[in-house]
Amino acid sequence: MEPVAYIHSENLESNISILKEVVKKRVIYVVKADGYGHGLINIVNTIRKVEPAAFFAVARFSEAEKIIKHDSKLNVLLLSPLLDAYELKWCVDNGVHFILSGDSTFRLLCEYLGSVHFKNVKGNVWLKYNTGMNRLGLSENLVKTYYGLLKNSYGDKINLHLLSHLACSNKLDHYANELQQKCFLNLSDELKLPSSLYASGGTFLKKCKQDTDFHRLGLLLYGVSDCFEGAKDLKQKLLPVMSLHATIIEINQIKKGDFVGYNASWIARESTNVAVINIGYGDGYPQSSEGGCVQIADRLYPLIGSVNMDTITVDLGSNANCYVGQDVIIWGGRVKVEDVALQANTSPYELLTRVTNRVKRVLL
Numbered sequence: 001m002e003p004v005a006y007i008h009s010e011n012l013e014s015n016i017s018i019l020k021e022v023v024k025k026r027v028i029y030v031v032k033a034d035g036y037g038h039g040l041i042n043i044v045n046t047i048r049k050v051e052p053a054a055f056f057a058v059a060r061f062s063e064a065e066k067i068i069k070h071d072s073k074l075n076v077l078l079l080s081p082l083l084d085a086y087e088l089k090w091c092v093d094n095g096v097h098f099i100l101s102g103d104s105t106f107r108l109l110c111e112y113l114g115s116v117h118f119k120n121v122k123g124n125v126w127l128k129y130n131t132g133m134n135r136l137g138l139s140e141n142l143v144k145t146y147y148g149l150l151k152n153s154y155g156d157k158i159n160l161h162l163l164s165h166l167a168c169s170n171k172l173d174h175y176a177n178e179l180q181q182k183c184f185l186n187l188s189d190e191l192k193l194p195s196s197l198y199a200s201g202g203t204f205l206k207k208c209k210q211d212t213d214f215h216r217l218g219l220l221l222y223g224v225s226d227c228f229e230g231a232k233d234l235k236q237k238l239l240p241v242m243s244l245h246a247t248i249i250e251i252n253q254i255k256k257g258d259f260v261g262y263n264a265s266w267i268a269r270e271s272t273n274v275a276v277i278n279i280g281y282g283d284g285y286p287q288s289s290e291g292g293c294v295q296i297a298d299r300l301y302p303l304i305g306s307v308n309m310d311t312i313t314v315d316l317g318s319n320a321n322c323y324v325g326q327d328v329i330i331w332g333g334r335v336k337v338e339d340v341a342l343q344a345n346t347s348p349y350e351l352l353t354r355v356t357n358r359v360k361r362v363l364l
Ligand SMILES: Cc1ncc(COP(=O)(O)O)c(C=O)c1O
Pocket: 030, 079, 165, 198, 200, 201, 202, 216, 217, 218, 219, 220
């Protein structure tokens, strides 16, 4: 069988229930980048089963369109700045929430709200406050200025919210977290707007801060948590939503001294059996992986040689009972995507979102 990513909807449902109990605030489900690589609509549908009025966050206009085309009643927040008047009008008309992080969106918004084309639907605007990340967002003064101008001129036509993004949420004790939180909470107290400070898996697990009205949940939803410190008990309950599978397509007997693969990078120290597995970096397995392993039946076997575009090779040893056609779990079983990320010097975020299109997503 070709490589396949099984999407375990029961695990997602269970993760949501567990996390919602802890969050206690309204959750915004972050489903950008094709639902973190799991398939956007798969994930949206599963989340809706648990929470029919769920609120979803995406990063691209096209992702917002895809969700609204799927069901126009869904609540969506677009986290990246709008690029033109068409996108702004579409978001307002379709009730899609969007961020205001700069002058161009402010102008487009005022033009549309003041125009004869404005339909009588309320725009849902999130003032994005730059609390120190210095990437996207408005200074404190600009937040206040836009807040005042929008409230006075178009107060009846829009709902305003406040949002920000932590820079060091994976480094729990970093001084920036406290600084950013302080700025954010001061301003949200002053403006009294519904708010969401990005807490990410990391800060959420350690501090479980409940100071904002909405909580944006991403990686933890998908059952990936080992990359965050703390909250061991909670992390143990979260289950991986994706299991990535491939198949043994060849088993070769290798003599002592034989090499395997490109650049003859692996040489057998003793005779062994080497399985060729039909997954490679063309499917999203990281080429930089060094020393990882895969699961065949209930045993782990080490990767050898280099990761190719279409295959990897593993050492089965001399007595393995493996066979051609056998299922191989690449991650999502005993090997976690967090382990593969560590071996490849990358992050689980990157690995999940770069599983390529030639890997079929099968919703279970
Ligand atoms: C703006 C924003 N909010 C929320 C999230 C969710 O973060 P996590 O996946 O760490 O929970 C992200 C992730 O990239 C993000 O960019």
